[in-house]
Amino acid sequence: IEDITANKKNEEKIRNYQIHLEDEIARRTLELKNSLLRFKSYFELPLIGVAITSPEKGWIEVNQKLCDLLGYKQEELFNTTWDQLTHPDDLDADIAIFDRVLLGELDAYSINKRFIRKDKIVVYTELSVRCVRKSNGKVDYFVALINDISERIEAEKKVQETQERLIHSEKLSSLGKFAGTVAHEFNNPLFGVINLIYQMEEGLTSE
Numbered sequence: 001i002e003d004i005t006a007n008k009k010n011e012e013k014i015r016n017y018q019i020h021l022e023d024e025i026a027r028r029t030l031e032l033k034n035s036l037l038r039f040k041s042y043f044e045l046p047l048i049g050v051a052i053t054s055p056e057k058g059w060i061e062v063n064q065k066l067c068d069l070l071g072y073k074q075e076e077l078f079n080t081t082w083d084q085l086t087h088p089d090d091l092d093a094d095i096a097i098f099d100r101v102l103l104g105e106l107d108a109y110s111i112n113k114r115f116i117r118k119d120k121i122v123v124y125t126e127l128s129v130r131c132v133r134k135s136n137g138k139v140d141y142f143v144a145l146i147n148d149i150s151e152r153i154e155a156e157k158k159v160q161e162t163q164e165r166l167i168h169s170e171k172l173s174s175l176g177k178f179a180g181t182v183a184h185e186f187n188n189p190l191f192g193v194i195n196l197i198y199q200m201e202e203g204l205t206s207e
Helices: 002-043 064-070 074-078 088-102 150-206
Strands: 049-053 059-062 108-116 122-133 139-148
Touching (some): 049 064, 059 074, 064 139, 088 122, 122 150
Antiparallel strands (some): 049 059, 049 139, 108 122, 122 139
16 A cells, blocks of 8 residues: 555655646747747748858848848859858958867858859848857857848948048149249249349340
8 A cells, every 4th residue: 555655655646746847848839939930930030141151151040131132032142052142352361260169279260252243243241150069069050141242341441542632632732832832932023133134135136
């Protein structure tokens, strides 16, 4: 009787634990679903390019904004790697810091880099990357935010060109004033010499 009573108590404890465990699993599953829904809503925002990439530099998931930015369809991007679309002059610096993340020295980084669109147009971007690691510390995947700053870069170039033209114009103006001053300084004594020669010639002619 004591054994049966003890077994029933143990079974009741186990049943209560199972119920608690099922409730906890259901709660966490709901939280995960809500979290995924929030992430998906952020992911699909048309404000900035978002991508999930692999440690092998492949595209795992991309939003439509990034496709528009790079000029590729999703299926086309999945058949490429991000280093293939990076401007050659920016590739070494990007891979160097990317390798530091793989080595465990960094978890995140931000850089400015250029991509080459499908139509060969250069796109200037701000790139912010963070890795998600496995339990053993190795990188599982990367989350990247890619912001198109091409218009800002072009505006800065125009401002710089305008400033350079203005400086060049001011230099020419200063040079012109300097030349005028020099000419004036030379003209005064030269005019006296020329006038003296003219008077001498007039005197010889009269004689």
